[in-house]
Amino acid sequence: MNSLNPIPQIQDALNHPPLQPYLSDLEPDQSTRKARLSRQPTAKSKRNNSTAKRLAKTNQMNYQQWLEVRKQGIGSSDAATACGLNPYMSMLELWMIKTGRMQQNIDDESSGYAPLYWGKQLEPLIAEFYSLHTNTKVRRVNAVLQHPDPTQHFMLANLDYAVVGSDDVQILECKSVGEHGAKLWRDGVPLYVLCQVQHQLAVTGRQAAHICVLICGHQTKIFKVTRNESVIEHLIQAERHFWQCVEQDRPPSVDASESAARALQLLYPEHVPLQTEDLTENPSANQMFKQLLQEKQQIEAHQQHFDEIKHQLQMLMKDAERAIFLEGSVTWKRAKDSTSLNSKALLKQHPELLQQFPQNKVGTRRFNLYPHGE
Numbered sequence: 001m002n003s004l005n006p007i008p009q010i011q012d013a014l015n016h017p018p019l020q021p022y023l024s025d026l027e028p029d030q031s032t033r034k035a036r037l038s039r040q041p042t043a044k045s046k047r048n049n050s051t052a053k054r055l056a057k058t059n060q061m062n063y064q065q066w067l068e069v070r071k072q073g074i075g076s077s078d079a080a081t082a083c084g085l086n087p088y089m090s091m092l093e094l095w096m097i098k099t100g101r102m103q104q105n106i107d108d109e110s111s112g113y114a115p116l117y118w119g120k121q122l123e124p125l126i127a128e129f130y131s132l133h134t135n136t137k138v139r140r141v142n143a144v145l146q147h148p149d150p151t152q153h154f155m156l157a158n159l160d161y162a163v164v165g166s167d168d169v170q171i172l173e174c175k176s177v178g179e180h181g182a183k184l185w186r187d188g189v190p191l192y193v194l195c196q197v198q199h200q201l202a203v204t205g206r207q208a209a210h211i212c213v214l215i216c217g218h219q220t221k222i223f224k225v226t227r228n229e230s231v232i233e234h235l236i237q238a239e240r241h242f243w244q245c246v247e248q249d250r251p252p253s254v255d256a257s258e259s260a261a262r263a264l265q266l267l268y269p270e271h272v273p274l275q276t277e278d279l280t281e282n283p284s285a286n287q288m289f290k291q292l293l294q295e296k297q298q299i300e301a302h303q304q305h306f307d308e309i310k311h312q313l314q315m316l317m318k319d320a321e322r323a324i325f326l327e328g329s330v331t332w333k334r335a336k337d338s339t340s341l342n343s344k345a346l347l348k349q350h351p352e353l354l355q356q357f358p359q360n361k362v363g364t365r366r367f368n369l370y371p372h373g374e
Helices: 006-014 063-070 076-082 091-098 115-134 179-185 191-204 229-247 258-267 283-317 343-349 352-356
Strands: 053-057 137-140 143-146 161-164 171-177 208-215 219-226 322-325 328-331
Touching: 063 143, 076 091, 076 191, 076 229, 091 229, 091 258, 115 137, 115 171, 115 208, 115 219, 143 191, 171 179, 171 191, 179 208, 191 208, 191 219, 191 229, 283 322, 343 352
Parallel strands: 171 208
Antiparallel strands: 053 143, 137 161, 161 171, 208 219, 322 328
């Protein structure tokens, strides 16, 4: 977002080194090793005793009904996206979902890749592990919660578990990440997860949460996140801005992600032939176009330089498959020979096959750049 960029404020408000685990790398011989975070609740946060409203019960809901309830506001897993901090989803895609222009992606279990499915299956096991290693009880919260302040009605939350009988920590968030997501946890809790948990603390009025994360199915870490009023203030500001975009049916700012590209294709799937949008009198648009031309020239120059260095290294490699260097290696291998169907030649001799076996492909809009003189 151009007018409101919460990333620097949220990062400054956190003002911490990479979070260290509350319980780290829990193996049988390490289960007693603890390293508590130094940050403690502030006096202001201790006085916050607000209780969230129960917007809807979830124990009788199916997944589609749950998604419909979530359209009424910004859930805790939406918080980072609404602030432009989610590496997996853009603000524009979330806006498309909240305004009913897109259906939220539900994992297709038949494909063999279903992180949402496995996340739900593993959640009770992660919670059980947490209880055993912290000697605390947890219980499910079968409700969509809503912020008690009417001016922040758009803030919703689904908690994985509540921690029972603890004055120190009241919320448990369970996570399971695979090899692709594991790198985001190397230095502690990723920023987008911190936003999710601070959002939960804002909605519930609670003081602290534990995040129990299962990494690649065999490594478990528990992190403590303490309520931070400054972070919450910036989250509320950014989320209110996003929800105004939803209520006013006004698209938010876009970013460079694939998520934004997908959303743009769905938002504006067709072009009007011969219609031209005249932006010559728009200074901001003309500045962006000038920057686009400069970026294109830099990309072409970098690509040319990259290819030149690559060719020089190939000359040094000669017949070798791999070359090693102080900082890594490269390979230069020939692909295996293969045989494929020459569909153009086949259709030329048997054009009737196109009618018998048609395959329709939906066209997408292509973005082409034409500087003056080209």
